[in-house]
Amino acid sequence: MQAEPITSELLQLLLESSSPEAYLSRVELPARSLASYAGELLKDRGMGRSEVIRAAGLNPTFGYQIFQGTRKAGRDNAIMLAFGLKCTLRETQRLLRLAGVSELWCKVRRDAIIMYCIDCGYTRAQCDDELYRLGEKTLITEERR
Amino acid sequence: MNDAQVMAALEHDEEYRVVRSLASKSTGTTELVYGKGPELLVRKRIPSGLANEGAWRTVADINSPLLPKVHDIYWLPDELVVVTTYVDGVTVYELVERTGPVDQKQAVSYICELCRAAGTLHAHGVVHRDITPSNVVISGGSARLIDLGCAREYVEGARHDTTALGTLGFAAPEQFGFAQSDARSDVYALGSLLGYLLTGAQPGDKAFDEALADEERVPFVLRIVIERARSFEPSARYGSTGEFSAAVRAAIGERSEVRAAAAAAAVAAEERAEARMAQSTVAEGRPASRPTDIPVPVAMQEVPTQPDVVLPPTKQLTTPVPSPQRSTTSGGADSTVKSIPLPPEGAPLADGGTKDAGTKAKRKKSGRTKAKQDADQQKREKKAAEERQSASDDALVHVDRQQIKRFVTTWPQLSSHEKTRVVFSWLICLYAARMFLEGFLDGLYYWNTEDWLVSLVGIVCSLLCAFNVHANSCNALLDPDDWRSAPTIFLDWTKRFFIWMLIALLISGIFF
Incomplete structure (x- = not known):
């Protein structure tokens, strides 16, 4: 996967800059989309799109x-995609940012359960079981089924 | 596509292992992939709006070594995916970028191969529409046409193409939506490609026109052919790639061995006559050489030859011909009639004569020396004439052998329809020969003026018909690229036949 500058370092640079132009001229911001990031993860994991789609339940x-970049994923779909791509917590957060939705937040009950499942390497189905057991809305809803 | 079909298509798509991406354009992406086997393949993804599945399905049925073989065609939700064989080699673009313009004969050879490849597509109703230097790969010394991403099927009655695709400089004007593209659109691209091969300049640029006008790079005759192929109006271009190929080859003299031999014989005869004339003028005591104050006629200045008089290099023509009055050289399309080399003032000329009157007096003084010189000159000329005759005979034998070889190699490649046409032509030829025999025998048997004249007319007509049919069928058979013009040849023959028959009837009517 392509190496890119760390966010905290970039933030440091931005805060030290006298103007936005000065910051933008100093750094090279990666042009990354959800589709390209998903493609990179796919290549990294050595998985096929069909396998990911099946595992994610999309x-x-x-x-x-989504892989083609012709549709945008909603929050739950992006989380499901992260499960399909066997993402780490950090990768999931990045994927959600690129999808333009809010990141998982451990102060929110449902998000905390999902974060725990991701960290433990659960599958999407196991995560849904946990959510159901703890009385939260599952990733795959009845109408999606 | 339903969900199951999408999943199946995705799974099928994943059976190919991507090696690297070759190109990514708005018209689609191209990747180098491995399939189940060890063979390298090219996978092209074409957006559904631009994809022409019908054309690809037709191409998949074609089995030509000059075209990529289609291995697989399948749909994904928004794109058509086509997997073809990978043609290893350098593209014409890379070749010209690396080594500059291509040698004339080589360029023509590539174009003829591409004409055959495009002709195969046209025969199946498919137009390539994107014959460019990047889409032609030189592999194993031959040119292969790749990337049929813009190919479409010709639709009877359509006013223009559904999508405007192509490459600037190579795409014919009608590809921009003015009319429907057809075989002549590919002729335009092939003409542009030939220009690019010979000049290295991009068609459409100002430099291209300038380079094309440079006769050292592009012979005049070839330029005319390229310009016709690149005519704005499709009707002004060659009607097919076969016609274009034949014109290109004729322009560099590949098809005129027979004519060349005949022309060479004519040149030899002319030179013999000149030699005789020179001999007689020397004998009469007149200066045989051209005086320096007479300007050289324009026709004898260095001029490029016209298509009909292009002489390819043959043994006969390349043999150095000592001429008392002028020297000629020949070399294929570049063959030129050199300007007369005039020796410096007072220098002796080839025939032993001189160009000023002072030397005449000198010659008179030494009459014995002059007679000896004349005798030597006559000997030299006789020997040269014999050599020329022998070289001419050798060239004709060589041409005959080549023709026979070509005939044998061409015959199995012809379709049954084409074979029938040739056999038909030869049958007519035989019938004409029979007419000749019958006329001749009638004349002999009846031996009166009336029958003899009727027979004579029959003989003349039959001979002309036989000669014409023979020549035309030979032409068609000896040049595999000229098959498109076969109907024209047939019509031409029929027209001539009826004209001669009419003349025969008129003559018969007048006399009897």
Whole structure:
């Protein structure tokens, strides 16, 4: 995977800069999209799109379109994709940022359960079981089924 | 596509292992992949809006070594994926970038191969629409046409193409939406490509026109052919790639061995006549050489030859021909009639004569020396004439052998329809020969003026018909690229046949 500057370092540089232009001229910001990041993760894991879509429980056409970059994923779909791609917690947060949705927050009950599942390396189905057991809304809802 | 089909297509897509990406454009992406086997393949993803599945399915049925073989065609939700064989080699673009313009004969050879490849597509109703230097790969010494991403099927009655695709400089004007593209659109691209190969300049640039006008790079005849192929109006171009290929080859003299031999014989005869004339003028005591104050006629200045008089290099023509009055050289399309080399003032000329009157007086003084010189000169000329005759005979034998070889190699490649056409032509030829025999025998048997004249007319007509049919079928058969013009040849023959028959009837009517 492509190496890129660390966010905290970039933040440091930004705060030290006298103007936005000065910061922008000093750093090279990566042009990354959800599709390209998902593609990189896919390559890194040596997985196929069909495998990820199946593991994530996404609709095949919708999953294909996310990989193609022709559709945007909502928060739950992005979390499901992270499960499919066997992401770490950090990768999941990055994926959510690139999807343009809010990151997982451990102060929120449902998010905390999902974070725990991701950290333990659970599958999407196991995560849904945990959410169901603890009375939270599952990632795959009845209408999606 | 339903969900199951999408999953199946994705799984099928993942069976190919990507080696590297070759290109990514708005018209699609191209990747180098491995399939189940060890063979390298090219996978092209074409957006559904630009994809022409029908054309690809047709191409998949074609089995030509000059075209990529289609291995697999499948759909993903928004794109058509086509897997073809990988053609290893350098593209024409890379070749020209590395080594500059290509040698004339080599360029023509590549273009003829591409004409065959494009002709195969056209025969199946498919137009390539993107024959560019990047889409032609030189592999194993031959040119292969790749990337049929812009290919489309010709649709009867369509006013223009659905999508405007192509590469600037190589795409014909009608590809910009003015009319439907057809085989002539590819002729335009092939003409541009030939220009690019010979000049190294990008068609459409100002430098291209300038380079094309440079006769050292592009012979005049070839430039005319390229310009016709690149005509704005499709109707002004060559009607097919076969016609274009034949014109290109004729322009560099590949097809005119027979004509060349005949032309060489004519040159030899002319030179013999000149030699005789020179001999007689010397004998009469007149200066045989051209005086220096007479300007050289324009026709004898260095000029490029026209298509009909292009002489390819043959043994006969390349043999140095000592001429008392002028020297000629020949070398394929570059063959030129050199300007007369005029020796310096007072220098002796080839025929032993001189160009000023002072030497005449000198010659008179030494009459014995002059007679000896004349005798030597006559001997030299006789020997040269014999050598020329022998070289001419050798060239004709060589040409005949080549023709026979070509005939044998061409015959199995012809379709049954084409074979029938040739056999038909030869049958007519035989019938004409029979007419000749019958006319001749009638004339002999009846031996009266009336029958004899009728027979004579029959003989003349039949001979002309036989000669014409023979020549035309030979032409068609000896040049595999000229098959497109076969109907024209047939029509031409038919027209001539009826004209001669009409003349025969008129003559018969007048006399009897």
